[in-house]
Amino acid sequence: MDCEIFLIRHAQSHPRASVPDAQWPLSDLGRLQAQALAPLLAPLEIEEVISSPYRRCLDTVAPFVGRQGVSLRVKHDLRERTIVRTLIRDFAEIWHRSWEDFHFCLPECESSHVAQQRMLAAMHGIARESTGRRVGVSSHGNVIGLFLNTIEPSYHRAHTERLRNPDVVRVLYRDERFHWDEGFRLAGLDALSSSHASTPMDHDA
DSSP states (O other): OOOOEEEOOOBBOBTTTSSSGOOBBHHHHHHHHHHHHHHHGGGGGOOOOOOOOHHHHHHHHHHHHHHHHOOEEEOOSSOOOOOOOSSSHHHHHHHHHHHOOOOOOOOOOOOOHHOOOOOOOHHHHHHHHHHHHHEEEEEOOHHHHHHHHHOOOOOOHHHHHHESSSEEEEEEEEEEEEEEEETTOOOOOGOOEEEGGGOOOOOOO
């Protein structure tokens, strides 16, 4: 095994139209989830955490990094896909269409294809520089789903929608290829995770 990667989807956030996407904070529940996640990750023996620069990802892994004393660095290409420029109430229509047509995107936004290739390249870079190590990668639901689609093409929109906040996915890297450990379940995670549908949102600026 060349590298073992634990993809960590961030805890529940609180999107607000008045706040840039990259600065959305964790919700009250999300902050509790981040604290509770730290001891659950400890047995995985993660040696380094690499995170999206977005606040919700950094705040999710901060309790774990502080508890374990592991290094944390930011990788910009782990950021979430820019699906819309601000919160909109008919988001579901855009979301569905972007999974039906990987090249579709709104003006000044990012298509699924572009985000998928960006995330895949970032993951290859992490894996190649982390040979023989266990690393945690803190990122976002959409790009994690798009990345898993490159490993298993049947993994699509409905599967991505079942990712929870937070969630943890185990991926192995061998012979320049990723292998998704579909049977991996992080002990204790079910008790603290929430569905994305329960995320509180402030649509009004």
